[in-house]
Amino acid sequence: MQVKWRNNLKNGWRYAALAPILLLNGCAGNPYWIFNPKGLMADTDLFYLILDVVIMGSIVGLTALLVIWFMWRYQKGKNRGKYDPTWSHSNTIEVFVWGIPIIAVGFLSWFAVKGTFEINPYNPTVITNHMKPNGDPVEVDVIATDWQWLFVYPQYHMAVTNELVLPAHTPVFFRLTSTAVTTTFFIPQLVGMIDVMPGMRTKNALESNNIGEYQGIASDYAGAGTSWMTFKTKMLSSADFGQWVQKVQQSPTSMTYTSFNHYAEPYIDVHHKVAYFSSVQNGLFDHVIDEVMNGKTWPIPPMMTENMVAYMQKQDAEHRD
Amino acid sequence: MLVDLAGGWNPMLGRLAWSQIPYDNPILAPLFVAVVIGTIIILGLITYYGKWTYLWKEWLTTVDHKKLGVMYIILGLVMLFRGFIDGLMIRTQQAWAVGTHSSGVFGATHGYLTPFHFGQVYSAHGLIMILLAATPLLVGFMNIIVPIQIGARDMAYPYLNALGLWITAAAGALIMISLFVGDFAHNGWFGYAPIFELQYSPGVGVDYWIWTMELVALGTTLGGINILATIIKMRAPGMSWGRLPIFVWASLSANVIALTSFPALQVALGLVAADRYLGAHFFTAGLGGNLMLYTNLFWIWGHPEVYFVILPAFGMMSEIFPTFSEKPLFGYITMVLASLAIAGVSWLVWLHHFFTMGAGPYVNSAFSVATMLVGIPTGVKVFNWAFTMYRGRLTFNAAMLWAIGALFLLLIGGLTGMMLAVPAINYMVHNSVFVVAHFHSMLLVIVYAIFASVIYWFPKVFGFKLDEFWAKTMFWLFSAGTTLVFVPMYMLGFMGMTRRLDYVFNTAWHPYLLVMEFGIVVYMISVLAFFALLYVSIRDHAKNRVGTDAWGTSRSLEWLTHSPVPFYNFAVLPHISTRDEVAWRRDNGIDHVQPDHYEDIHMPNNTGVAIILGGLTFVLGFALVWRIWWLCILSLLAIMALVIYRSFKGDPGYIITAAELEEMEKDAMRREAQIGKQHYRVGGGVLGDAIAYERSDLPPLASQPGSSVGLDHRS
């Protein structure tokens, strides 16, 4: 029942959102990632967005109409409405003036709290309440560096840079940290933002039933390479995911604490370089957090990107991977 | 040295070196030349016309709150212009650097700004617009209007007032000089931990950012103390709390916020400075630092600050709507309560700026609900303005248009604010251009209210009205710019475009970015219209002269005295009989009653100490940025010596005798009579027990006057 009115609400909104899209983007597909969620978390977020806009929008819309009507009716010299030069108080109106916002805010507050628990990144009930008793969630440890993403799959002892591949119909749980500075992990169509901070661990989770490719973004400014710090997220069928895991596991390279230190040095990922690591030293994620807490930093040279072209030449010459 | 500095340091010049001057930068070098030439021309003109003494005596050393206010506003407008240029640069980069195939010049791979440079531009844009444009503009208006509205001759502390201005100006100078000497912070106007630590921002940019903000914070706190003391202690006889004009209430609540929240910013930045200068670990990721603490401390100031700037804007709107609706403000008491409620709640919501930092659902829920509570008094205000227009007689002149524009922007900003307040929505649009669109809607409320006020109060300060045609033209151009820039920006927010991208990876966003580029060009044209407005109005000023009550429908006390306001504001302090005093006097035909005799008045002397202290704080800031320790110590000692000297010397003030006063008043009245709009009547006591001026030969006012417009309780 509840699910149904939620869906009706969302579909209605999607059709409404279609109009400007057709107008401006022709056949390029729906560019409104936020209105076009492909995962449970993003879907829930959209529900609350629509609810909020419907409630607040109707109040704001009516107020706007009221103001416009007053502007029309009481314009000087037009004599459309009665002029009362001393009228400045009415208890009835005061009750409405305070009452309407109070009721609206009360109503929204209830939903806001409910929603906060549903999409709580540490324990999102939209995912955890529906987990199969023996469902085997996928775990991913996310390590953000300046300015790349490393996705470690501890269950498979492997890692991938700058590309996130996940099975559909499966809950995915993330642990996230960063080496140098703070940024934010965001896949608009799948899951909302969570900060990624050095020396600390945050969590997030997602689940999607839609096979496809989605854009991942570093959504908080982290320095010169932030704009290029994007990653593709691929949702695969479980069979395809299994094959992909095997492919990664055949990669000749591996990631150790030492090679990680080299990898984590500042690097602008202009070419969206994807690399596979068939094995990862155990506990890399915790090791990074420990090191940072003990004072390790990855300093940025002064004026590093004062001339970006020159810097890119230098970086390309270094052939880093 | 306590910390390792990249790029060397020497005892004489600190970190300063030739390589820090960007003379080879293709954007900055020509700009620098232009600035130098412009400065030489201006200084030359001043010298040529022999205006140095005038400038020094009448402006630079003044303690007159109106002149200080005007200088605050000029400072704010100059910085607003600089901020506009930054905005143009940001928009141009984002319209250009889209997709892998976009071209790049000046060392950028895409567009014309390198990432480091782009970061500096938007960080400066944000800081300038909020702290050096909006804040001084509003402080300027509070400075000018509050004392007149409460019937005072000046601020409680005239010298402190000047000091506040010159320290703020020093902050402005510091951020401007960062263009040409060194660089500015790239880490956003609010700064992130730990990217502003020395390891990740080794240059002087962050140091400029710290000391600029520290100086503005100091200047604004001093100003806040002054305005609070003025409102509490300097009200004219009869000006009880219930009769206070609504703009004064707004200023009061705003400055309570300022006084209580700015110290948090100063502490936060002080700790950042400790990290960067002393090698402390307050906000580092490791060694016991807590970077989330910075974010908390910053927003404990940051959120109240946004209400510090919006409340005076609400106050301005609450003055303008009644004047051009020709009736009192609807729900005065409600309005006062709403202002105080906004101020109160604004301390309790800071966490909504980082719902995504990973606090638990209970914490996020609490702050979400608290944030939405702010929506209640804000909504109440909008309704009250609407009902002020109800049964009114509305004139849509330029001031009213700007105020109505502000009202509609507030509706949009409020709607989007209420969206952001829900964590489930916030997770999707936080750090996206949707947030940028939200707060620009809100800050534009302020900009609109400011332009409305410039038009509304200009005749009071300068004695003539601004040109209606150009004021309206500017309004429509500016509003077209607003629509063209911010409608696409909201749309991009829903497309998932995140903020602060120096390179835009998604080409689907390009059309929208191009529309926004067009919008910012329209904005720039509206700026030209503003210059035209000033030019035409000054050219035609003789035609547009006004009497005391410039609009004929004004309501509060500032419209009782002459336009332009004499330096002593009121020759004889008026006796306040009701709320909306001027409307009441006008309705009872006593608005042009003049006092029947004058008494000596006591005024503060001008002082050069304030501007010298301002200059010294600038030197101190500059020395701190570059770590020129001897200069730091020297300027600090000089500041201390000067402060102590001034404290012991004090200011005996001077006396304007009754005869001089009468002469000046007669002049003013003669001028106003020439305009043909004023007929003066002499005599103090009128209408039974109502009094226009406090007079020793009359008993103190015992009862309310019969016809008190603002207190009519008919429904």
Ligand code: HEM
């Ligand atoms: C109805 C009242 C308002 C509500 C509910 C509200 C809510 C919010 C929320 C939740 C955020 C955080 C967004 C995010 O970063 O995820 C935010 C950001 C912001 N708001 Fe509002 N807001 C309101 C009014 C205002 C006003 C009056 C101003 C004043 C100009 C303002 C200025 C800002 C600014 C400057 C930011 C973001 C600063 C930044 O991240 O750079 N807001 N608002």
Ligand SMILES: [Cu+2]
């Ligand atoms: Cu943390």
Ligand SMILES: [Cu+2]
């Ligand atoms: Cu806030």
